Amino acid sequence: MTDYHQQADWTTVNDHQSPINIDTANTVVINQYLPFTMNNKHHLKLDRDDGTTIQVTGTGHASIFNRPFHFAQLHFHWTSEHLIDGATAPLEIHLVYHTSIGQLCVVSLMVKLGPADETLQEIIDNFHPDQETPVTFIIKHWVSEKSYGFHYLGSLTTPPLSEGVEWVVITNPLVTASVAQLAWFKKHFPRNDRDAQDLNGRTIEWYQE
Ligand SMILES: [Zn+2]
Known part of the structure; x- marks a missing residue:
């Protein structure tokens, strides 16, 4: 029986952490695209360097699951934090969104090796450590009109590792990174990918064609 006199001792359960290795054989398949739309232009500002990654802040809106x-x-994380059937992507971009009451949703773009994305290059070219750089970027072209991938419940991947974070992991983003761009990230920052965490019985939805 739950003892409300001992509630100071109730421990916080931390078993729904991110990232995870997505075992595609253990997913619930949904044959439609992910309901994710960037509603209008995101006004972004290359904002600060916390020593582990480049962070770009800004304003914008999206519709996620309506x-x-x-x-x-x-x-950015390199290599990717999420694994798909044990495989990493060379780069993972986290787009952090919240609702008006603070529910977090991270939209993850699993970026493949390919041609150098121009916006990614602009971010690299404008990066100055410990300095805010007011540059406007457009990222709408980073995702297709029809995104596919995974949906599950997890956590922030950096402290305080808060749970209850909704994850949308997109496997077909249109942004790609070149060998030179990936080398730039590796040269300027240390490793910044958290290890995969136990799934602990969570459901992963796989939105696919
Ligand atoms: Zn992240």
Whole structure:
């Protein structure tokens, strides 16, 4: 029986953490595209360097599962934090969104090797450590009109590792990174990918064609 006199001792359960290795054989398949739309232009500002990644803050709106979200910031991980059937992507971009009451949703772009994306290059070219750089970027072209990938419940991947974070992991973004761009990230920052965490029975939805 739950003892409400001992509630000071109730420990916080931390078993729904991110990132995870997505075992595609253990997903719930949904044959439609992910309901994610960037509603209008995101006005972004290359804002600050916390020593581990480039962070770009800004304003913008998105519709995620037909709910309105506000854009907060985006940042980069290399190699990717999420694994798909044990495989990493060379770069993972996290677009952090929240609702008006603070529900977080991170839209992850699993970026493949390919031609150098121009916006990614602009971000690299305008990066100055510990300095805010007011540059406007457009990122709408980073995702297709029809995104596919995964949906699950997890956590922030950096402290305080808060749970209850909704994740949308997009496997077909249109942004790609070149060998030179990836080398730039590796040269300027240390490793910044958290290890995959236990799934602990969570459901992963796989939105696919
Ligand atoms: Zn992240």
